[in-house]
Amino acid sequence: GENVEQHPSTLSVQEGDSAVIKCTYSDSASNYFPWYKQELGKGPQLIIDIRSNVGEKKDQRIAVTLNKTAKHFSLHITETQPEDSAVYFCAAIGGFQKLVFGTGTRLLVSP
Amino acid sequence: DGGITQSPKYLFRKEGQNVTLSCEQNLNHDAMYWYRQDPGQGLRLIYYSQIVNDFQKGDIAEGYSVSREKKESFPLTVTSAQKNPTAFYLCASSMAIPQEQFFGPGTRLTVL
Numbered sequence: 001g002e003n004v005e006q007h008p009s010t011l012s013v014q015e016g017d018s019a020v021i022k023c024t025y026s027d028s029a030s031n032y033f034p035w036y037k038q039e040l041g042k043g044p045q046l047i048i049d050i051r052s053n054v055g056e057k058k059d060q061r062i063a064v065t066l067n068k069t070a071k072h073f074s075l076h077i078t079e080t081q082p083e084d085s086a087v088y089f090c091a092a093i094g095g096f097q098k099l100v101f102g103t104g105t106r107l108l109v110s111p
Numbered sequence: 112d113g114g115i116t117q118s119p120k121y122l123f124r125k126e127g128q129n130v131t132l133s134c135e136q137n138l139n140h141d142a143m144y145w146y147r148q149d150p151g152q153g154l155r156l157i158y159y160s161q162i163v164n165d166f167q168k169g170d171i172a173e174g175y176s177v178s179r180e181k182k183e184s185f186p187l188t189v190t191s192a193q194k195n196p197t198a199f200y201l202c203a204s205s206m207a208i209p210q211e212q213f214f215g216p217g218t219r220l221t222v223l
Contacts (some may be wrong), residue, residue: 006153032209043115043201043214044154089153097208098169101153 002027004092005021006102014110019080021105023090024072032093033073037086038104044089048075080109114138115215117202122191124196124218126161132187134202143185143206148199148217149173157200160185161208189220197222 003026012046013019025033036044050057050064050073057064061092066073073092077084090102115136124130136143142161146154156169160179166201174193179185185204199219203212 003135004153009151034211036214041217043117043203043216045214046211049211093190093209098156099209099212101155103151103153 002100004100004102006090008108011053011107019077021075023102030092034091035075036089039086082109085109117215117218127191129190134185136204140204142205144203145187146201
């Protein structure tokens, strides 16, 4: 089945810097790749997603890139702010159309 | 106000007891899901339902049961057969599979 690996597990940046989180997937048939942000004690919230027919998608300070050949996708956050601090999860659609999640990246943005 | 609600937010149970977690959505979504989240780990799928009166096992269904009698409701029962039930449980829904999933606020279950 699908396997999603996510790196790094922890990322610390200064306010204003950029942050990049990377994920790889195993199933070449996967075609949907969402990113979720989870704040402490809350449910995950979708922040951006990309489908396999595009290579990049941007929404204000957040962008996602997809390399189907290499089977990896990345989340880019520019001009980070303290409120960006949270755990971020990547996911990919696997067999039987189920979402498979990465293990999460804890992002800490210091003022 | 549309969304997914889960209750209770915190739940404590004694070993050997069954407990049912509630999940309700008013988004008119056909598909609903239950995930388990352990500290430092990703979300693991317990059960999912594509339509009323139908559901399938996810990756870690042992010790859990569900029902889908109404479109808006998808309760999860954690049975005494679940060996390590202490975790954060998340319910989600989507228009269909695969589509964007919306998550509820979660229920933290602690077994004493």
